[in-house]
Amino acid sequence: MRTRPLKVALLGCGVVGSEVARIMTTHADDLAQRIGAPVELTGVAVRRPSRVREGIDPGLVTTDATALVKRGDIDVVVEVIGGIEPARSLITTAFEHGASVVSANKALLAQDGAALHAVAEEHGRDLYYEAAVAGAIPLIRPLRESLAGDKVNRVLGIVNGTTNFILDKMDSTGAGYQEALDEATALGYAEADPTADVEAFDAAAKAAILAGIAFHTRVRLDDVYREGMTEVTAADFASAKEMGCTIKLLAICERAADGGSVTARVHPAMIPLSHPLASVRGAYNAVFVESDAAGQLMFYGPGAGGAPTASAVLGDLVAVCRNRLNGATGPGESAYAALPVSPMGEVVTRYHISLDVADKPGVLAQVATVFAEHGVSIDTVRQQGKDGEASLVVVTHRASDASLSGTVEALRKLDTVRGVASIMRVEGE
Amino acid sequence: MRTRPLKVALLGCGVVGSEVARIMTTHADDLAQRIGAPVELTGVAVRRPSRVREGIDPGLVTTDATALVKRGDIDVVVEVIGGIEPARSLITTAFEHGASVVSANKALLAQDGAALHAVAEEHGRDLYYEAAVAGAIPLIRPLRESLAGDKVNRVLGIVNGTTNFILDKMDSTGAGYQEALDEATALGYAEADPTADVEAFDAAAKAAILAGIAFHTRVRLDDVYREGMTEVTAADFASAKEMGCTIKLLAICERAADGGSVTARVHPAMIPLSHPLASVRGAYNAVFVESDAAGQLMFYGPGAGGAPTASAVLGDLVAVCRNRLNGATGPGESAYAALPVSPMGEVVTRYHISLDVADKPGVLAQVATVFAEHGVSIDTVRQQGKDGEASLVVVTHRASDASLSGTVEALRKLDTVRGVASIMRVEGE
Numbered sequence: 001m002r003t004r005p006l007k008v009a010l011l012g013c014g015v016v017g018s019e020v021a022r023i024m025t026t027h028a029d030d031l032a033q034r035i036g037a038p039v040e041l042t043g044v045a046v047r048r049p050s051r052v053r054e055g056i057d058p059g060l061v062t063t064d065a066t067a068l069v070k071r072g073d074i075d076v077v078v079e080v081i082g083g084i085e086p087a088r089s090l091i092t093t094a095f096e097h098g099a100s101v102v103s104a105n106k107a108l109l110a111q112d113g114a115a116l117h118a119v120a121e122e123h124g125r126d127l128y129y130e131a132a133v134a135g136a137i138p139l140i141r142p143l144r145e146s147l148a149g150d151k152v153n154r155v156l157g158i159v160n161g162t163t164n165f166i167l168d169k170m171d172s173t174g175a176g177y178q179e180a181l182d183e184a185t186a187l188g189y190a191e192a193d194p195t196a197d198v199e200a201f202d203a204a205a206k207a208a209i210l211a212g213i214a215f216h217t218r219v220r221l222d223d224v225y226r227e228g229m230t231e232v233t234a235a236d237f238a239s240a241k242e243m244g245c246t247i248k249l250l251a252i253c254e255r256a257a258d259g260g261s262v263t264a265r266v267h268p269a270m271i272p273l274s275h276p277l278a279s280v281r282g283a284y285n286a287v288f289v290e291s292d293a294a295g296q297l298m299f300y301g302p303g304a305g306g307a308p309t310a311s312a313v314l315g316d317l318v319a320v321c322r323n324r325l326n327g328a329t330g331p332g333e334s335a336y337a338a339l340p341v342s343p344m345g346e347v348v349t350r351y352h353i354s355l356d357v358a359d360k361p362g363v364l365a366q367v368a369t370v371f372a373e374h375g376v377s378i379d380t381v382r383q384q385g386k387d388g389e390a391s392l393v394v395v396t397h398r399a400s401d402a403s404l405s406g407t408v409e410a411l412r413k414l415d416t417v418r419g420v421a422s423i424m425r426v427e428g429e
Numbered sequence: 430m431r432t433r434p435l436k437v438a439l440l441g442c443g444v445v446g447s448e449v450a451r452i453m454t455t456h457a458d459d460l461a462q463r464i465g466a467p468v469e470l471t472g473v474a475v476r477r478p479s480r481v482r483e484g485i486d487p488g489l490v491t492t493d494a495t496a497l498v499k500r501g502d503i504d505v506v507v508e509v510i511g512g513i514e515p516a517r518s519l520i521t522t523a524f525e526h527g528a529s530v531v532s533a534n535k536a537l538l539a540q541d542g543a544a545l546h547a548v549a550e551e552h553g554r555d556l557y558y559e560a561a562v563a564g565a566i567p568l569i570r571p572l573r574e575s576l577a578g579d580k581v582n583r584v585l586g587i588v589n590g591t592t593n594f595i596l597d598k599m600d601s602t603g604a605g606y607q608e609a610l611d612e613a614t615a616l617g618y619a620e621a622d623p624t625a626d627v628e629a630f631d632a633a634a635k636a637a638i639l640a641g642i643a644f645h646t647r648v649r650l651d652d653v654y655r656e657g658m659t660e661v662t663a664a665d666f667a668s669a670k671e672m673g674c675t676i677k678l679l680a681i682c683e684r685a686a687d688g689g690s691v692t693a694r695v696h697p698a699m700i701p702l703s704h705p706l707a708s709v710r711g712a713y714n715a716v717f718v719e720s721d722a723a724g725q726l727m728f729y730g731p732g733a734g735g736a737p738t739a740s741a742v743l744g745d746l747v748a749v750c751r752n753r754l755n756g757a758t759g760p761g762e763s764a765y766a767a768l769p770v771s772p773m774g775e776v777v778t779r780y781h782i783s784l785d786v787a788d789k790p791g792v793l794a795q796v797a798t799v800f801a802e803h804g805v806s807i808d809t810v811r812q813q814g815k816d817g818e819a820s821l822v823v824v825t826h827r828a829s830d831a832s833l834s835g836t837v838e839a840l841r842k843l844d845t846v847r848g849v850a851s852i853m854r855v856e857g858e
Contacts (some may be wrong), residue, residue: 023578023722032578033645033765050781136723138567138575145574146559146567148454148463149743185511203533276729279708293740294730300705301726311722330756336462415689422677 002037008322009074009099011065011090012081013053016104016131017044019310021056031314035321039076043068044379059086071096076315078319079103080131088112095123100324102316104131104309110205110221113212117333119334119394125330127318133157133283136308136316137301143213143329144331145287150291152214155253156281156428157287159206161303162197163187163229163249165283167268171246176234189283199228203251203266211253211264214289218338219253219264221222227267236268236422239354240392242382243426245270246278250427253348257385261342271350271428278428288428347400350379350429352395354421358391363416367392374407375399389418395426431466435750438503438528439473440519441510442482445560446473448739449507449746450485460703460743464750468505472497473475485532494788497522502663505749508532509560524552529753531745533560533738539634539650540643546762555758557745562635563588563714565737566730567744572642572718573760579776580719581643584682585857586716587709590732591626592658592678594618594698594712600675605663618712626659632680632695639646640682643718645766648682648693654773656696665697665851668822670853671811674699675707679856683776684730690771699781700857707857717857757793774831779808780858783850784840788819792845796821803836804828818847824855 008024010017024031024041032038044056045065053061062068068075069090076126076392077094079101081087087108091101101120103109108134109116122126130140134157143152158164162184169180181198185191196202211219231247240247248271253264271278276298282284285303290296302308323330358362371378377397385389398402404423411417435455439446451471462468474494477711478491482490491497496710498506498519506523508530510516516537520530532538538545538561549556550786559569563586572581587593593614598609609626613619619714625631633655640648658678669676685773700707705727707714714732719725752759786792793812800807806826813820825833833852840846 019722027578027580030580030645030766031578034763137726138571141570141575143569145748146570146744148618148747149456149460149745150740151456151459190492216459242724276708279705285844291740293736295734295737295741297566297728297730298725300730302724305724307722308724311720312575314722315575318577322760323757326755328752328755328758331463332749334463337459409808415766 002034002325005038006075007042007073008039009042009068009077010078013044013046013056015306016309017080017312018053020080020313023310023314024426027057029366031161033034036325038418039317039321039323042074051269059305065090066093070097070192072097073322074099076317077101078317079105080313082107084108084111084137091116091285093117095119095125097122098125100126100320102313102320104125104313105129106132106202106205106209110208113152113209114218114258114333114335119364121332124396126320126323126328128320128330130316131312133209134287134302135301135305137285137287137299137303137427139287139299142299143210144334147289147291147294149356150293153255154290155210155214155287156277157251158248159251159287159303160203160249160294160398161201161283162190162194162196163203164280164285165248167229167232167247168271168281170232170234173238174234174321177230177232185208198230200226200249200266202406203249205395207264207266208250209261212249212335212396215255215337216334217262217341218335219262219341223264225265225267226423229268232254232268233422235422236373239352240270243270245272245397245426247424248277251369252427254402263342263344263347265344265347267425269425269427273426322380345400345405348398350396350398350426351395351404352426353408355390355392355394356418356421357390358418359385359388360416363390364367364417367394367411367415370410374381374410374416376401376403376407391421430461430605431754434466434467435504436502436754437468437473437746438471438497438506439625441474442475442509442511444658444735445509445738445742447482448676448735449509449742452739452743454484460747464749466750468746468750475498475839494519494672495522499526501526503528504753505746506530507746508534509742511536513537513540519657521548524548524554524737524779527552529555529749530744531636531749532556533742534556534558535561535634535638539637539727542638542704543647543764545763550761553758555749555752557759558750559745560738560741562638564730564732564734565694565740566714566716566728566732568716568728569642571728571786572639573707573763576718576720576723579722580847581720582684584639584643584716586680587677587706587714588680588716588732589626589629590714591619591623591715593709593825596658596676596678597710598664599661599663599832602786603663606659606661618619620829626728627659629655629678629695636647636680636682636693636695639680641764643682644684644691644768645763646691646768646770648691648770652693652770652838653805654673654696658697661697662851664728665853668781669699671772672699672824674700674701676853677706685771690769692771692776694773694776697853698856701810704857733765774834776830777827779825779855780833781822781855782837784821784823785850786819786821787845788814788817789845793821795843795845796823796840799824799839800836803832803834803839805836820850
């Protein structure tokens with residue numbers, strides 16, 4: 001075993017960073033054995049140096065992250081700051097000064113992954129980011145290595161723990177969205193400003209990363225259709241139950257049936273209770289991967305939290321250090337397929353639509369005609385009358401999102417349709 | 430991209446080998462892009478050359494596997510023959526002649542993994558074997574790479590599809606063992622001689638491999654406690670149901686609470702219906718991994734079959750080829766921890782014991798005294814009388830296997846105990 005240590009710079013020392021530092025210290029011997037050389041925490045860049053950081057030598061702490069990554073003797077930079085800047089500049093500078101990088105930064109990878117991979121490649125360095133998607137769950141490595149000889153057709157997953165906690169709570173207690181969100185906030189599962197989670201920006205970034213790797217195609221954050229889950233109601237859950245379904249916020253990356261294009265989207269959807277994703281509880285994450293040869297695989301585990309995310313970061317750190325000792329690099333960006341990313345209108349799936357309609361003869365015929373005119377085939381209809389009003393629940397066969405949108409637009413123009421109470425996609429069948 | 434192809438020799442062209450060859454042909458362009466160089470199927474060693482092999486150039490087929498691996502120009506040997514010999518000699522010869530090896534051979538890896546790794550290392554070559562455990566499910570790579578910075582404490586899994594199919598059938602239809610086995614055989618899930626599956630030799634080999642990787646310790650097949658599932662009865666399933674459990678054949682690799690030793694075992698066990706492994710149906714496999722930082726992870730998918738196993742083989746092939754182009758090797762054997770493997774007697778778990786006893790006063794007191802004398806604490810007792818006889822179902826708290834064995838031995842000596850109808854461990858709580 002080499003005795004000269006590999007030098008690691010840690011950018012950020014919050015919930016994840018402090019766990020990374022702690023494990024690097026407590027498991028130093030194991031890490032050295034597994035890597036083939038000791039690793040040394042050489043510097044820790046933080047914003048607030050005055051905060052006490054248990055177990056971290058105060059002499060390592062600096063507020064000058066740029067100077068740290070420019071030292072020139074750093075082997076690996078671990079970036080757990082998050083956000084676009086200064087993370088992006090620091091990572092770029094790290095590559096330019098000879099370091100490899102391990103990052104947990106989904107937003108940055110989703111937005112600028114291609115550019116960062118290019119800089120890494122230019123300097124012959126690694127960029128690893130297992131922790132950016134689904135916390136501790138090994139997902140990036142299985143997709144880009146284990147399934148490297150297979151053809152992935154679909155990735156379907158729960159990749160945001162906060163929203164899964166909220167939806168699970170609504171499902172199990174009948175609570176409304178706000179009540180469930182309040183509980184998630186009180187328990188620390190939701191942040192004070194929950195926008196990134198509940199409006200699905202976080203899940204969309206992960207979908208972009210997963211789709212890119214799964215399909216060997218650049219998928220940018222802007223390519224991902226995004227719909228949050230703030231408008232999911234207790235009534236939606238009641239409807240889902242009647243169909244033998246529950247509601248999950250799903251990230252769905254699909255290859256078109258003809259193989260010529262891909263789509264990526266994030267939205268709430270009904271899935272059958274018999275689907276393994278339906279029983280993913282609390283803040284857990286789980287991702288289904290469907291491929292030609294392997295068939296259906298599922299990966300399940302904690303999708304967030306300091307220690308789980310640190311586990312993923314350290315797995316990458318070991319791999320990157322091994323590569324370093326080998327004088328090699330791991331797999332870089334693989335975007336050779338360069339498939340077009342189709343817009344949401346071309347996505348084909350099933351829909352559950354609740355309409356408030358006038359309770360009089362002929363309404364169903366009118367509604368059915370509109371669906372037919374737009375080429376959307378109806379699977380089931382359920383009509384319920386109440387006080388002169390009625391509700392009509394339509395579940396369709398598979399149709400394109402564009403056809404469905406056209407149908408809904410036309411339905412809204414009908415005099416007999418008082419309102420469209422909800423539209424939800426039905427997945428996982 | 431390099432234009433000179435990497436040369437691959439395929440040993441064995443049965444269910445898995447023919448799928449490997451097929452995918453290498455149909456996905457040649459993708460594989461080349463992902464590796465960075467084309468791969469060429471240079472030779473296929475088979476026992477019966479007369480069998481028609483669709484899509485394989487007859488000019489590549491040979492019966493002389495030894496000559497093929499001795500050619501000296503082979504970059505990667507893919508071994509899907511199975512069994513100990515000639516696979517072991519061929520793999521050794523392959524390393525000696527400069528090739529890296531991808532194998533799906535669980536029996537060989539469990540028995541001689543350490544020796545084969547040593548030869549690979551001596552010659553600076555890779556030995557990869559993702560397909561040896563749980564078919565297409567990425568498990569070896571996550572354990573030895575993704576979790577390389579974590580401390581794995583437990584691996585708990587369903588790693589044999591044949592027995593899971595049989596047990597699932599018994600559970601869902603109330604069928605007896607023989608009836609369920611017959612159906613598995615008819616459907617092609619069980620082989621004509623099902624011994625390796627139903628007596629858990631197959632699962633024990635996988636447990637040895639998983640324990641070795643998880644604990645960085647050599648665990649040989651002989652170190653694994655093994656109990657088949659041929660004696661599981663419909664009555665056992667009825668008992669399990671009463672406890673809110675089902676029965677699965679589990680491979681369990683554990684680190685002792687003090688961290689100073691490990692155990693590996695394979696046996697049927699009751700697990701709560703609420704445990705995710707309880708809902709693994711048919712011939713599917715699933716493995717739970719518990720570690721310090723990541724917490725609980727689960728990996729699920731098809732555990733056998735030509736295409737799924739080929740997917741795992743090809744993932745390894747891509748990795749090994751990339752290493753080859755990099756002039757590097759991936760992680761080799763990691764056995765530095767060298768923890769002692771404790772015998773079954775030291776395993777601590779819960780037990781479900783059914784006794785046939787005389788239906789008279791004082792029997793329960795006698796039985797309870799025997800448990801107490803052996804230091805086995807009782808959780809619940811259920812007594813049922815029938816025609817002068819009675820049955821007593823005891824569920825214990827956690828106790829060592831040695832204490833439980835002593836208890837059962839003493840119970841058998843009691844006049845009032847007519848027989849021990851079944852003993853089953855209770856896991857996953």
